[in-house]
Amino acid sequence: MYAITSKRTLAKGVIEMTVQAPRVAAHHKPGQFVIVMSDEHGERIPLTIADSDPQKGEITIVFLEVGKTTIQLGEQFNAGDSLFAVVGPLGTPTHVEKFGTVVVIGGGLGVAPIYPICKGLKEAGNRVVAIVGYRSKDLMFWHDRIASVSDEMLVTTDDGSFGEKGLVTDALAKLHDGGAKMDRIIAIGPPVMMRAVSEKTKDWGVSTWVSLNTIMIDGTGMCGGCRVHIGGETKFVCVDGPDFDAHKVDWGEMFARMKGYAKEERMALEADHKCKLAFEALRR
Amino acid sequence: MADAIDIVELGGVKEGDKKKPRSKEKRLDIACQDAKERIHNYNEVALGYSPKEAVAESMRCLECPKPRCMVACPVHIDIPTFIGLISRGKFHEAAEDIHKYNALPAVCGRVCPQENLCEAACIINDTNPHNPIAIGRLERFCADYHFLHSDGEHAAPLKPATGYKVCVIGSGPSGLSCAADLAKMGHKVDLFEALHKPGGVMMYGIPEFRLPKAIVQKEVNYVRSLGVNIECNVVVGRTLPVKEVLDGYDAVYVASGAGYPNMMGIPGENLNGVYSANEFLTRVNLMQAWQEGVAGTPIRRPRRCVVVGAGFTAFDVVRIALRLGAQEARIVYRRSRDEMPGRGEEIEHAEQEGAIITVLTNPVKYLGDENGFVRAVVVQKMELGEPDSSGRRRPIPIKDSEYEIPCDTVVVSIGQTPNVLIPSNMPGLKTRWGSIIQANRETYMTTVPKVFAGGDAITGAATVILATRAGREAARSMDAYLRDPARAWYPPA
Numbered sequence: 173m174y175a176i177t178s179k180r181t182l183a184k185g186v187i188e189m190t191v192q193a194p195r196v197a198a199h200h201k202p203g204q205f206v207i208v209m210s211d212e213h214g215e216r217i218p219l220t221i222a223d224s225d226p227q228k229g230e231i232t233i234v235f236l237e238v239g240k241t242t243i244q245l246g247e248q249f250n251a252g253d254s255l256f257a258v259v260g261p262l263g264t265p266t267h268v269e270k271f272g273t274v275v276v277i278g279g280g281l282g283v284a285p286i287y288p289i290c291k292g293l294k295e296a297g298n299r300v301v302a303i304v305g306y307r308s309k310d311l312m313f314w315h316d317r318i319a320s321v322s323d324e325m326l327v328t329t330d331d332g333s334f335g336e337k338g339l340v341t342d343a344l345a346k347l348h349d350g351g352a353k354m355d356r357i358i359a360i361g362p363p364v365m366m367r368a369v370s371e372k373t374k375d376w377g378v379s380t381w382v383s384l385n386t387i388m389i390d391g392t393g394m395c396g397g398c399r400v401h402i403g404g405e406t407k408f409v410c411v412d413g414p415d416f417d418a419h420k421v422d423w424g425e426m427f428a429r430m431k432g433y434a435k436e437e438r439m440a441l442e443a444d445h446k447c448k449l450a451f452e453a454l455r456r
Numbered sequence: 457m458a459d460a461i462d463i464v465e466l467g468g469v470k471e472g473d474k475k476k477p478r479s480k481e482k483r484l485d486i487a488c489q490d491a492k493e494r495i496h497n498y499n500e501v502a503l504g505y506s507p508k509e510a511v512a513e514s515m516r517c518l519e520c521p522k523p524r525c526m527v528a529c530p531v532h533i534d535i536p537t538f539i540g541l542i543s544r545g546k547f548h549e550a551a552e553d554i555h556k557y558n559a560l561p562a563v564c565g566r567v568c569p570q571e572n573l574c575e576a577a578c579i580i581n582d583t584n585p586h587n588p589i590a591i592g593r594l595e596r597f598c599a600d601y602h603f604l605h606s607d608g609e610h611a612a613p614l615k616p617a618t619g620y621k622v623c624v625i626g627s628g629p630s631g632l633s634c635a636a637d638l639a640k641m642g643h644k645v646d647l648f649e650a651l652h653k654p655g656g657v658m659m660y661g662i663p664e665f666r667l668p669k670a671i672v673q674k675e676v677n678y679v680r681s682l683g684v685n686i687e688c689n690v691v692v693g694r695t696l697p698v699k700e701v702l703d704g705y706d707a708v709y710v711a712s713g714a715g716y717p718n719m720m721g722i723p724g725e726n727l728n729g730v731y732s733a734n735e736f737l738t739r740v741n742l743m744q745a746w747q748e749g750v751a752g753t754p755i756r757r758p759r760r761c762v763v764v765g766a767g768f769t770a771f772d773v774v775r776i777a778l779r780l781g782a783q784e785a786r787i788v789y790r791r792s793r794d795e796m797p798g799r800g801e802e803i804e805h806a807e808q809e810g811a812i813i814t815v816l817t818n819p820v821k822y823l824g825d826e827n828g829f830v831r832a833v834v835v836q837k838m839e840l841g842e843p844d845s846s847g848r849r850r851p852i853p854i855k856d857s858e859y860e861i862p863c864d865t866v867v868v869s870i871g872q873t874p875n876v877l878i879p880s881n882m883p884g885l886k887t888r889w890g891s892i893i894q895a896n897r898e899t900y901m902t903t904v905p906k907v908f909a910g911g912d913a914i915t916g917a918a919t920v921i922l923a924t925r926a927g928r929e930a931a932r933s934m935d936a937y938l939r940d941p942a943r944a945w946y947p948p949a
């Protein structure tokens with residue numbers, strides 16, 4: 173069992189948890205993820221390792237409450253409880269070397285996973301320019317942490333309630349138009365954002381990398397459920413990735429595959445909800 | 457073990473009496489759930505013998521002094537002895553005797569291809585054709601009886617501790633068997649499993665209605681009762697780096713199976729609704745997607761399902777599809793019926809349940825709808841040509857024979873190869889065809905000192921009993937290696 177040592181709400185629906193997983197913490201590298209199961213019958217869901225502390229044997233995960241499992245984790249699991257399974261660190265670590273100047277973009281929930289990447293890149297001697305984007309000011313989190321591991325940080329909000337008004341791609345375009353040096357771009361966030369970044373940078377000739385968040389089960393290359401075409405070849409995101417050259421991703425297929433279980437997920441959530449309502453009615 | 461067995465009432469032989477084998481009688485059928493009923497549930501199809509039936513079947517056995525059946529069994533279970541014990545009402549003793557040769561009797565009794573192994577060799581076939589002793593069913597009976605009437609733990613004392621530490625990677629039949637034997641020999645064994653439940657393919661691949669998961673977990677508990685430390689959620693090569701394994705243990709057994717799904721690489725294969733067999737089976741078996749309302753992991757309920765392939769896996773998939781409510785579930789196979797590698801009994805069961813088998817047909821592409829979901833498979837008819845290297849006649853496409861089969865689910869079940877995670881992280885480990893680990897077939901040594909390997913990891917997808925045999929033989933070889941002061945290491949031939 174994997175004990176939850178702390179839990180806090182960073183913004184509406186955004187939860188940060190630290191979990192005891194000594195073997196994972198000891199070997200974690202930037203860009204890797206864990207598969208988490210809340211209980212014995214739960215789903216296996218992939219979550220990026222947002223930070224790790226090998227001394228304490230702890231990892232940090234940050235997740236958005238979007239569906240059955242993440243809502244269950246957010247609502248029913250607290251410090252002192254245990255998760256049924258935490259497996260990792262999985263995936264091929266993000267390629268870290270001295271590139272020069274690296275622009276690292278985190279959109280929404282993607283802000284958490286870029287923290288270890290910025291940290292790693294900075295330690296490797298790069299100049300790190302971070303662009304973090306949120307829908308609005310009240311959904312902001314971890315921008316202070318990103319600031320501590322980057323040389324320059326730009327914040328955007330969709331509604332302009334903090335930083336620049338607009339999307340991360342607007343800030344990126346501005347940087348580029350201003351002649352900023354960019355040797356590599358890394359973008360993590362909702363697939364629509366990653367595709368938008370990819371489309372923008374295609375003509376710039378700057379190598380652009382994204383971290384794909386396909387549906388997964390085992391996370392070890394066994395089921396093939398995470399597969400997607402990259403440069404015309406089928407790749408398993410959990411072992412060959414999750415980082416890929418953004419310009420080679422078959423985005424149409426990626427989007428279609430993410431919706432593969434939309435109906436079943438909605439049903440599962442509704443069933444959960446009905447149970448809860450029935451349970452509350454009983455209690456009354 | 458206080459339960460009283462009245463062996464005379466059960467029709468067996470009393471202690472001291474002489475057995476009069478009734479080998480001329482017909483082999484006793486096993487009760488099965490009716491096909492119409494069973495496609496609406498996941499309960500076991502073959503129901504197993506009652507004590508009375510088991511004794512009756514055991515009374516047919518000649519208890520041959522030179523038993524051919526035992527030679528044919530890959531782990532050489534002492535078949536006449538355990539069947540003799542059944543005839544005399546000593547069911548627990550029979551189970552314990554089997555355990556000397558096989559750590560997984562409840563599993564093997566159910567899923568071994570007996571008709572090609574022990575039962576094919578039974579001498580009764582000579583005088584009473586097609587009526588060999590039902591060895592597998594009797595083996596299953598003993599194991600089930602023992603589990604039902606005892607705590608199922610290991611009773612006999614273990615050998616004194618040797619002080620050696622051994623690491624086993626993977627908890628399929630090969631890893632479990634090897635770990636069990638090494639523990640019995642007095643070694644300290646840590647077994648690591650990547651998934652959250654031990655059992656390998658027995659948990660995630662073979663469905664509940666052929667092999668109940670509770671049975672697999674009982675076999676696992678038996679292995680635990682021997683002192684084997686099983687840790688799940690550990691992916692060797694990631695959670696535990698290979699170097700730490702090599703530094704931390706005196707010997708290592710790699711039993712990581714063949715879990716990487718093969719796909720055909722044809723257009724449309726990444727459409728939604730096109731699964732690898734592993735994904736389909738894992739969702740249903742390991743994640744229990746068939747238990748709606750309990751399991752968190754969904755499965756889309758197929759209405760028209762096409763299963764590509766005709767092995768063990770394909771037949772399991774087609775039968776699951778029927779249980780999930782498919783109106784049409786079809787096997788599509790590129791060779792003819794004679795070449796189908798599936799087990800006879802499974803093919804028969806699948807057809808009883810309504811599966812359609814379309815032979816000499818091969819998919820060439822998948823067609824999707826506007827949302828990226830599969831709506832049909834385009835197939836091509838085949839004819840058989842000259843025999844190929846495997847001795848089977850090679851299928852050749854027939855020109856202009858393409859047609860569409862409408863479907864909403866496709867499951868590609870054309871075999872698995874080993875995962876590259878361990879080979880690619882273990883410098884010096886030689887492989888064949890990319891990922892099949894090279895190991896000596898007698899010593900199970902690999903090209904890396906102190907590392908042994910067996911089961912599907914060194915053969916590609918095979919059977920439970922062959923994986924078990926490899927585990928047992930490797931344990932013996934590893935024991936010799938550990939006790940050898942020189943730690944002699946022979947690179948594989």
Ligand SMILES: Cc1cc2nc3c(=O)[nH]c(=O)nc-3n(C[C@H](O)[C@H](O)[C@H](O)COP(=O)(O)OP(=O)(O)OC[C@H]3O[C@@H](n4cnc5c(N)ncnc54)[C@H](O)[C@@H]3O)c2cc1C
Nearest residue numbers: 217218219220235236239240241242385386387388430437
């Ligand atoms: C490598 C990787 C790292 C990830 N890291 C994070 C992270 O750090 N924080 C975070 O909040 N989310 C992360 N995700 C996404 C996260 O896994 C999903 O949000 C989660 O699985 C949703 O589960 P659910 O049961 O709550 O929602 P569901 O009800 O199952 O689904 C809700 C939505 O989530 C998507 N989804 C469902 N299952 C998965 C899945 N297995 N993988 C990806 N998307 C899925 C669906 O398309 C659907 O739109 C990551 C995904 C991957 C592949």
Ligand SMILES: Cc1cc2nc3c(=O)[nH]c(=O)nc-3n(C[C@H](O)[C@H](O)[C@H](O)COP(=O)(O)OP(=O)(O)OC[C@H]3O[C@@H](n4cnc5c(N)ncnc54)[C@H](O)[C@@H]3O)c2cc1C
Nearest residue numbers: 626628629630650656657661692713911912918919920923
């Ligand atoms: C659907 C299906 C039906 C079958 N039906 C039958 C049947 O009826 N009869 C029969 O005899 N055979 C059958 N087989 C074949 C049989 O199941 C296999 O041959 C057998 O399980 C192989 O055993 P193994 O121990 O070598 O590997 P596996 O059972 O594959 O076990 C390997 C284990 O190692 C784990 N692992 C892999 N890599 C790592 C790692 N890096 N770190 C930690 N753990 C790791 C895996 O998660 C897995 O649990 C069937 C197979 C399938 C897929």
Ligand code: SF4
Nearest residue numbers: 529564568573574592
């Ligand atoms: S293990 Fe398999 S081959 Fe051996 S006796 Fe049992 S059923 Fe027969």
Ligand code: SF4
Nearest residue numbers: 517518520525578579
């Ligand atoms: S060969 Fe047949 S009759 Fe002889 S011991 Fe084996 S099972 Fe019994």
Ligand code: FES
Nearest residue numbers: 391393395396410
């Ligand atoms: S998640 Fe199963 S192969 Fe990637």
